[in-house]
Amino acid sequence: MIKLSLDLAALILLCILFYLWLSTMLYKKSFLKKHREYKETEKKYNLLLSINARLDRDNHELGKKLEETVALYDLTRNICKYLDEERVFLNFKEELSRYIEVSDCRFVKTNEDLTPYKEYALIELDIDKVLIGYLVARLNNKHDNEKFHILGQQFLLGIKRAILYQRVQELAITDSLSGVFSRRYYLERFKEEIGRSQKFNYSFSCLMIDIDHFKNYNDHYGHLVGDAILRELSKTIKENIRQIDLIGRYGGEEFSIILTETDKEQAKFAAERIRHSVESKYIRVYDEDLQVTVSIGISSFPSDGKSMELLIDNADSALYYAKQSGRNKVSAFGERN
Secondary structure (H helix, E strand, C coil): CHHHHHHHHHHHHHHHHHHHHHHHHHHHHHHHHHHHHHHHHHHHHHHHHHHHHHHHHHHHHHHHHHHHHHHHHHHHHHHCCCCCHHHHHHHHHHHHCCCCCEEEEEEEECCCCCHHHCCCEEEEEEECCEEEEEEEEEECCHHHHHHHHHHHHHHHHHHHHHHHHHHHHHHHHECCCCCCECHHHHHHHHHHHHHHHHHHCCCEEEEEEEECCHHHHHHHHCHHHHHHHHHHHHHHHHHCCCCCCEEEECCCCEEEEEECCCCHHHHHHHHHHHHHHHHCCEEEECCEEEECCEEEEEEEECCCCCCHHHHHHHHHHHHHHHHHCCCCCEEECCCCC
């Protein structure tokens, strides 16, 4: 009986010990599992912290780049406010100092000597692969060289816009063949000159110039030779008038000139100078030496008319008389010499 009780007690003890061992093992297993889960969670947390830190850095860099981009946009916008080359450069020079330190900055044209700028940072500027000049700057900090090149591209955008605008304007107001004012633009300036002369009580004279026997040159030599004659004639006329005078291509072989603040006697003298210069000049075209002459009619404001239409008609009338009188002559409206 006693032995049975001891065996039972031993069995109970063994059960208790087994329970305790099993509980310990289960706890340990659970602990290890929780520990692994914790480590995994901690690892993921640290990874997320790392990603978040990287994102913060990227956001900061993107913020800086955005600010720089906005700044460059502002620079380009400020530069592109102007359509004059010189004004574009002066504005760029002012804006440049906001971004980098420079002791000197210049826009050097292609015909200028680059020797004085050996120590300068230099950017070649071209439009459609045609070199238009150089942007040079003496940088106070060599590390600004890359930024200077970036900013220089913004200057190129502005200067390209100004140059292209100027070309468009020239095409709009200039006759492509002769290089003088187009008829439309010339007549606009004619009206302006009438208004100015009326306001200040000035006189001016209108010249109508026509090439004698021009059709014969076209028929005999061809239109390419005729075009060359027109180019040379316009060149000769411009060489014999002042910068303040206006010249336009009025018709096929007919040119018109406004001699500002010039009375009829002075206009006759200027017209004779043009006529003589044309007559004495040989035009070399395709192995041909050609000599042309012109007839010129003159009208003056206000004595021969106060409107553009009347002044042109009267100058045309005088031109017709010069041609009827034998060509290569100057005739003033109201005079029959």
